[in-house]
Amino acid sequence: MTVPLIVCGAAGRMGRALIRLIHEDPNAHLHAAVESRGNSAIGDDAGVLAGVGAIGVAVGESYAAVATPATVALDFTTPEASLAHLRAAAEIGAGIAIGTTGFDSAQRAELERLAGETRTVISSNMSIGVNVLLKLVRDAAAALREGFDPEIVEMHHRNKVDAPSGTALSLGRAVADGMRRDFEHDAVLSRAGMVGARTDREIGIMTLRGGDVVGDHTVLFAGSGERLELTHRAQSRDCLARGAVRAGLWLADRKPGLYGMADVLGL
Numbered sequence: 001m002t003v004p005l006i007v008c009g010a011a012g013r014m015g016r017a018l019i020r021l022i023h024e025d026p027n028a029h030l031h032a033a034v035e036s037r038g039n040s041a042i043g044d045d046a047g048v049l050a051g052v053g054a055i056g057v058a059v060g061e062s063y064a065a066v067a068t069p070a071t072v073a074l075d076f077t078t079p080e081a082s083l084a085h086l087r088a089a090a091e092i093g094a095g096i097a098i099g100t101t102g103f104d105s106a107q108r109a110e111l112e113r114l115a116g117e118t119r120t121v122i123s124s125n126m127s128i129g130v131n132v133l134l135k136l137v138r139d140a141a142a143a144l145r146e147g148f149d150p151e152i153v154e155m156h157h158r159n160k161v162d163a164p165s166g167t168a169l170s171l172g173r174a175v176a177d178g179m180r181r182d183f184e185h186d187a188v189l190s191r192a193g194m195v196g197a198r199t200d201r202e203i204g205i206m207t208l209r210g211g212d213v214v215g216d217h218t219v220l221f222a223g224s225g226e227r228l229e230l231t232h233r234a235q236s237r238d239c240l241a242r243g244a245v246r247a248g249l250w251l252a253d254r255k256p257g258l259y260g261m262a263d264v265l266g267l
């Protein structure tokens with residue numbers, strides 16, 4: 001029996017990749033595809049939109065109208081839309097995997113409060129490789145501790161609207177966990193002018209934007225006479241979509257609760 005998945009943000013690049021991968025996966029089927037009200041893709045066949053041919057699923061404009069307790073939504077939309085979808089999922093008892101980034105502190109608090117009311121995965125990056133990187137970074141930070149300065153460099157395409165990326169922030173928190181530091185206090189997200197010498201406790205995150213870069217993240221631990229670098233490069237959005245589909249399938253028979261990709265992957 002296949003898992004019924006709903007793609008929220010169906011007309012976007014991630015949405016189309018998700019529809020294509022769901023179509024190819026023997027363990028899943030596309031239950032519904034959703035876009036924001038007024039989007040030009042409303043009414044289009046989701047399979048045609050994704051380049052896999054007609055599949056008989058038209059893009060709709062209401063997640064709540066198509067969700068059931070058995071469905072799992074894959075949500076890569078906007079903070080406002082993701083919160084609305086999570087509210088509906090919690091009320092219906094549907095599963096939802098949210099890969100949206102850019103939440104402010106109030107939205108994040110509501111997200112975490114609602115997530116436990118149904119089956120929820122929230123991750124700033126659902127790539128399997130990135131989530132392995134997070135574990136490696138945490139372990140490296142714990143082993144290196146004193147004498148190594150952590151710096152994170154991330155680059156994305158020119159149209160990405162939030163900075164630093166959610167993944168870079170997650171990597172920064174992994175460093176802080178490993179080094180037993182307070183990320184909110186020690187994070188340095190930009191440097192300009194006469195900022196003085198680097199302090200021992202800084203966790204630097206630098207942002208680059210340009211071209212069509214899907215997503216590059218490098219964590220550097222700079223010591224005296226040596227430097228350790230851990231890098232992940234996303235060559236296409238398929239790595240994110242593949243992880244999201246895996247999360248959706250994993251959520252199908254879970255108990256209500258807030259989960260992360262580490263739970264999905266058993267890390």
